[in-house]
Amino acid sequence: MTNRLTVEIAGLKLANPTMLAAGILGMSGLTLKRVAKAGAGAVVTKSLGLKPRSGYSNPTVVQVEGGLINAMGLPNPGIKHFALEMRETKDIGVPVIVSIYAFTSHEFATVSREAVKAGADGLELNVSCPHAEKTGAEIGQDPRLVEEVVKEVRKNVEKPVFVKLTPNVGNIAEVAEAAERAGADGVTAINTVKAMAINIETARPILGNKVGGLSGLAIKPVAMRCVYEICEAVKIPVVGCGGINTWQDAVEFMEAGASAVQIGTAIATRGLEVFKQVTEGIEAFLEKKRFGSVKEIVGLSHRC
Numbered sequence: 001m002t003n004r005l006t007v008e009i010a011g012l013k014l015a016n017p018t019m020l021a022a023g024i025l026g027m028s029g030l031t032l033k034r035v036a037k038a039g040a041g042a043v044v045t046k047s048l049g050l051k052p053r054s055g056y057s058n059p060t061v062v063q064v065e066g067g068l069i070n071a072m073g074l075p076n077p078g079i080k081h082f083a084l085e086m087r088e089t090k091d092i093g094v095p096v097i098v099s100i101y102a103f104t105s106h107e108f109a110t111v112s113r114e115a116v117k118a119g120a121d122g123l124e125l126n127v128s129c130p131h132a133e134k135t136g137a138e139i140g141q142d143p144r145l146v147e148e149v150v151k152e153v154r155k156n157v158e159k160p161v162f163v164k165l166t167p168n169v170g171n172i173a174e175v176a177e178a179a180e181r182a183g184a185d186g187v188t189a190i191n192t193v194k195a196m197a198i199n200i201e202t203a204r205p206i207l208g209n210k211v212g213g214l215s216g217l218a219i220k221p222v223a224m225r226c227v228y229e230i231c232e233a234v235k236i237p238v239v240g241c242g243g244i245n246t247w248q249d250a251v252e253f254m255e256a257g258a259s260a261v262q263i264g265t266a267i268a269t270r271g272l273e274v275f276k277q278v279t280e281g282i283e284a285f286l287e288k289k290r291f292g293s294v295k296e297i298v299g300l301s302h303r304c
């Protein structure tokens with residue numbers, strides 16, 4: 001891997017600007033390692049909470065045109081148990097960012113401390129799950145609550161803190177500003193778009209939870225607009241997420257201002273090779289355009 005692709009985000013060194021998005025293959029140490037081996041520059045775990053949680057009843061995922069709608073219900077073994085999985089990632093060779101959800105700022109701080117104890121290189125606060133009660137977007141839609149949560153986590157951990165934002169708001173830049181004010185090191189934009197699908201034969205919602213979060217290609221232009229608006233408003237790094245399938249998508253996000261990109265749903269269609277494909281494509285693009293570093297394209301579209 002050449003240095004041309006190296007990026008540093010909030011003190012984390014990535015060999016290339018691709019990251020595994022939260023929620024996909026991030027529930028075990030061994031799968032995280034597989035993703036790192038496939039070429040991801042960093043990995044993010046599935047969201048962990050203080051206590052084990054079984055999640056919603058099936059179906060939890062439905063395929064729609066341009067993407068997937070999922071409502072898993074934040075199933076996870078709890079942060080204490082996940083510490084065992086973290087042991088497996090000791091020699092993973094890329095930063096491991098632990099995604100966290102909680103119901104109060106105090107609980108966010110507790111789970112964050114446990115995650116750092118377990119070996120997290122950074123944290124991503126999930127204040128953007130579009131359908132969970134009393135957590136996720138119920139926090140992330142209110143800039144004051146975001147500020148409160150980030151402040152509390154900031155007081156308790158020294159590792160980089162990213163805040164994953166919801167697009168399901170009127171003004172996403174305002175929420176990013178609240179995160180920045182409270183001491184976040186970066187924001188991830190975006191989490192899934194609140195969505196649903198109905199089976200016309202049964203005339204019933206398909207998902208067990210009825211409503212879920214849309215991810216994949218269908219949300220790319222929404223995510224692009226969010227990244228662009230956030231980059232106009234804050235100085236902290238922005239990690240782009242939402243519909244990245246190809247190297248062209250990654251370049252577009254970086255030109256919109258993203259310092260790195262997360263890939264999730266594309267793994268379902270393209271497999272883990274997507275990380276190498278995107279990275280090699282970015283590198284060829286830089287070569288063709290005579291850029292010395294991928295950092296030079298970050299935010300280029302804001303010139304006009």
Ligand code: DHB
Nearest residue numbers: 071072073074129192213
């Ligand atoms: C879940 C969590 C999310 O943050 C999201 O965007 C979609 C689904 C979940 O576990 O249900």
